[in-house]
Amino acid sequence: MWIMKGTRNMPRTGEAGAPGVDPEQLWLGSTRPRRGRKPAYSREAITAAAVALADAEGLEAVTIRRVAAEVGAGAMSLYSYAPDKETLLELMVDHVTGELPAEHTPGGDWRAELKAIAHLQRAHMLRHPWLPAALAGRRTPGPNTLAFLERALAALRPSGLDGAAKLEVFAQLTAFVAGHVTHEIAGAAALRSPDRLAAEARYLAAVAADGHHPELAEVLTAPGRPLTPEATFTRFLNRLIDGLDTE
Amino acid sequence: MWIMKGTRNMPRTGEAGAPGVDPEQLWLGSTRPRRGRKPAYSREAITAAAVALADAEGLEAVTIRRVAAEVGAGAMSLYSYAPDKETLLELMVDHVTGELPAEHTPGGDWRAELKAIAHLQRAHMLRHPWLPAALAGRRTPGPNTLAFLERALAALRPSGLDGAAKLEVFAQLTAFVAGHVTHEIAGAAALRSPDRLAAEARYLAAVAADGHHPELAEVLTAPGRPLTPEATFTRFLNRLIDGLDTE
DNA sequence: GCTATTCTCGTACATCGTACGGATAAAGAG
DNA sequence: CTCTTTATCCGTACGATGTACGAGAATAGC
Numbered sequence: 050m051w052i053m054k055g056t057r058n059m060p061r062t063g064e065a066g067a068p069g070v071d072p073e074q075l076w077l078g079s080t081r082p083r084r085g086r087k088p089a090y091s092r093e094a095i096t097a098a099a100v101a102l103a104d105a106e107g108l109e110a111v112t113i114r115r116v117a118a119e120v121g122a123g124a125m126s127l128y129s130y131a132p133d134k135e136t137l138l139e140l141m142v143d144h145v146t147g148e149l150p151a152e153h154t155p156g157g158d159w160r161a162e163l164k165a166i167a168h169l170q171r172a173h174m175l176r177h178p179w180l181p182a183a184l185a186g187r188r189t190p191g192p193n194t195l196a197f198l199e200r201a202l203a204a205l206r207p208s209g210l211d212g213a214a215k216l217e218v219f220a221q222l223t224a225f226v227a228g229h230v231t232h233e234i235a236g237a238a239a240l241r242s243p244d245r246l247a248a249e250a251r252y253l254a255a256v257a258a259d260g261h262h263p264e265l266a267e268v269l270t271a272p273g274r275p276l277t278p279e280a281t282f283t284r285f286l287n288r289l290i291d292g293l294d295t296e
Numbered sequence: 297m298w299i300m301k302g303t304r305n306m307p308r309t310g311e312a313g314a315p316g317v318d319p320e321q322l323w324l325g326s327t328r329p330r331r332g333r334k335p336a337y338s339r340e341a342i343t344a345a346a347v348a349l350a351d352a353e354g355l356e357a358v359t360i361r362r363v364a365a366e367v368g369a370g371a372m373s374l375y376s377y378a379p380d381k382e383t384l385l386e387l388m389v390d391h392v393t394g395e396l397p398a399e400h401t402p403g404g405d406w407r408a409e410l411k412a413i414a415h416l417q418r419a420h421m422l423r424h425p426w427l428p429a430a431l432a433g434r435r436t437p438g439p440n441t442l443a444f445l446e447r448a449l450a451a452l453r454p455s456g457l458d459g460a461a462k463l464e465v466f467a468q469l470t471a472f473v474a475g476h477v478t479h480e481i482a483g484a485a486a487l488r489s490p491d492r493l494a495a496e497a498r499y500l501a502a503v504a505a506d507g508h509h510p511e512l513a514e515v516l517t518a519p520g521r522p523l524t525p526e527a528t529f530t531r532f533l534n535r536l537i538d539g540l541d542t543e
Numbered sequence: 544g545c546t547a548t549t550c551t552c553g554t555a556c557a558t559c560g561t562a563c564g565g566a567t568a569a570a571g572a573g
Numbered sequence: 574c575t576c577t578t579t580a581t582c583c584g585t586a587c588g589a590t591g592t593a594c595g596a597g598a599a600t601a602g603c
Contacts, residue, residue, distance in 0.1 A: 069492065072499040085549025086599040112590065123552035125592080134591065182432065186482035188496065195503055195512065202511035211520025217528050224479045225532075228471030235433035245316065249435065252319040256442055264449035265442065273458025281464050285472075288539030289532065332580025333568040360560065370583040372561080381560065 070139050072189035074132075090120050092130045096140040100177070103141065108179040111137075138183050143191030145177050151196040153203035160290050162204040163218075167226055167286050174230040181227035181234075225289060233278040317386050319436035321379075337367055339377045343387040347424070350388065355426035358384075385430050390438030392424050398443040400450035407537050409451040410465075414473055414533050421477040428474035428481075472536060480525040 098119040103111050113134060117124045131137045149169055153162075174180045190198060198219060205215045239246050257266035345366040350358050360381060364371045378384045396416055400409075421427045437445060445466060452462045486493050504513035 071492075071495055073495055073502070077499065077502060082549065084547065084601050086551075088550065113592080114590080117552095125552050125554095125594095126550075128592075129550055185429065185432075186478050188482050188486055189499070195509060199509050199511050202515060206511070211518065212515035213519045213521065213523050215515060217523055220479055221476065221528065221532050224475030225472055228475035229468065231433050232467055232471045235435050239435055248318055248320055252324065252436070255320070255324055262442060262446050264446050264453070268449060268459035268462060271458065272460045274460065276460050276464055281468065285468050285536065289535050292535030292539060329580065331570050331578065333582075335581065359558080361558085364583095372563095372583050372585095373581075375561075376581055 070136050070189055075136060075139065075189070076191055088129065090122055090126065090130065092140065094120055095122075095127060095130050096137070096144045099137055100141050100144055103179045103183075104177060108182060111141075111179075113137075139187070139189065139191065142180065142183050142187060143193045145173070145180060146191070146197055147193035148176075149173055149193075149197050151193075151200045153200045155203070159204055159207045163201070163222070163290050164286060166201055166204065167222055167290075168283075170223065170226045171230055171282060174227065175234070178230075178234050181231045184223070184227055222289070225286075229278075229282050229285070233282070236278065317383050317436055322383060322386065322436070323438055335376065337369055337373065337377065339387065341367055342369075342374060342377050343384070343391045346384055347388050347391055350426045350430075351424060355429060358388075358426075360384075386434070386436065386438065389427065389430050389434060390440045392420070392427065393438070393444055394440035396420055396440075396444050398440075398447045400447045402450070406451055406454045410448070410469070410537050411533060413448055413451065414469055414537075415530075417470060417473045418477055418529060421474065422481070425477075425481050428478045431470070431474055469536070472533075476525075476529055476532070480529070483525065 095116060099111050099116045102115060102119060113127055114124045116137070117127050127137070131140060201219045201222075202215055205218060208215070210218065239249065253265070253269060256262055257269050342363060346358050346363045349362060349366060360374055361371045363384070364374050374384070378387060448466045448469075449462055452465060455462070457465065486496065500512070500516060503509055504516050
């Protein structure tokens with residue numbers, strides 16, 4: 050089913066002029082062959098197991114061996130369903146993107162619809178905290194991602210932006226949400242560990258006390274009202290979208 | 297010098313309630329001990345070698361063994377200078393951040409100064425393409441990062457935002473730039489490989505031809521003027537910053 | 544049945560982060 | 574000076590990872 054790629058002894062071309070994942074092979078190929086042994090597992094089941102693992106224990110728990118064990122297969126069997134681990138990540142990303150509602154309801158304010166899309170993405174990424182990292186720099190949207198893109202493009206129709214601009218808005222928006230959520234998750238993780246939080250606070254206090262960081266010192270002594278991530282997100286998102294126009 | 301951390305046989309607590317790097321140990325500790333053998337290398341040199349390696353061959357080329365070889369040390373010697381690889385990444389991030397000018401020139405438009413800061417960050421990340429990935433979710437700013445933060449806070453002084461809000465603006469801005477640059481770099485890498493670009497184009501064309509993606513089809517047939525990453529960045533950045541106020 | 548095809552998965556290997564512990568060097572104590 | 578204490582250096586070794594290889598098992602067409 051797959052031609053294995055073989056990265057092990059590759060000449061290391063410096064900074065990876067590398068192919069990444071071939072979207073044609075992955076998403077467009079090919080029907081079940083009519084001969085040979087029947088597959089014992091399925092891409093669907095393997096992907097779902099990998100996602101469950103990432104949700105429960107983080108991306109670094111997603112190893113070929115762990116995922117294979119989870120579906121009851123031998124490690125090497127996974128390679129009949131995906132040519133390498135990169136591709137498995139690709140499958141995971143598109144799999145969870147299928148959870149997002151992709152129907153566009155026409156009419157109404159397109160800016161509001163765009164904001165709703167971004168809020169959906171944020172909630173989604175918070176539900177799958179590994180997603181921002183797995184998403185980074187990906188350029189070969191699978192079917193679910195394309196369906197969601199379709200919705201975003203439909204929402205952008207009344208904006209009067211041209212094609213390239215609409216694509217760019219979606220990409221930038223997604224990148225923005227991913228960046229925010231990455232930061233938000235790190236903050237939440239710190240909050241969950243009192244020791245760590247205290248160490249951070251002591252560190253910043255020590256720096257502020259050295260006299261070379263007057264602005265930081267002031268910020269720490271007069272923090273003002275604490276901000277919820279939700280509020281911060283909404284605020285910046287509104288800035289971003291309310292300013293969009295066709296100029 | 298370091299107490300080694302030992303992650304190998306850790307019980308796997310599910311989603312890492314883990315400590316990350318302790319900023320007090322790392323940035324505030326400690327003067328040269330008065331006894332014992334003199335260090336043959338330096339944290340500075342090791343960090344610089346790691347950065348050079350990442351610049352030339354990407355983050356995944358930065359292995360303990362490679363970095364050690366680069367400075368002429370045995371692999372295990374690096375652990376006298378940093379307790380683990382995570383910490384080495386921390387050192388790398390702060391090291392390159394030292395390239396950014398941290399002096400604040402008072403007076404003038406604070407929004408313009410903030411925009412200038414973001415443009416500096418973008419250029420910086422393009423020069424060190426591994427930086428966005430290495431930066432993700434980091435919460436323990438080193439001295440150079442703190443100096444740059446100090447500049448940003450000084451720039452934000454006339455904005456009237458309170459302490460927490462100023463910190464949040466800086467964090468969000470950095471996350472935004474990192475997100476953008478990650479996307480920009482992926483695009484540039486694709487452009488460098490004509491085969492891959494052609495495969496992506498064929499794939500999208502095939503999807504657009506299936507009749508289920510009318511918006512995508514239209515976008516591909518009427519793309520409009522192509523956008524430079526520079527222009528896109530400036531546009532979104534201006535949206536973000538011009539909307540900032542104290543409301 | 545025979546053969547071509549396809550999937551399964553045990554074994555093996557290079558490479559990674561890093562624990563362990565002996566060798567080596569520097570400084571204080573006597 | 575010798576002796577002890579302490580830091581650093583690093584060879585060796587271990588567990589884990591991605592995945593190449595190829596022998597066996599299952600299926601379909603002849």
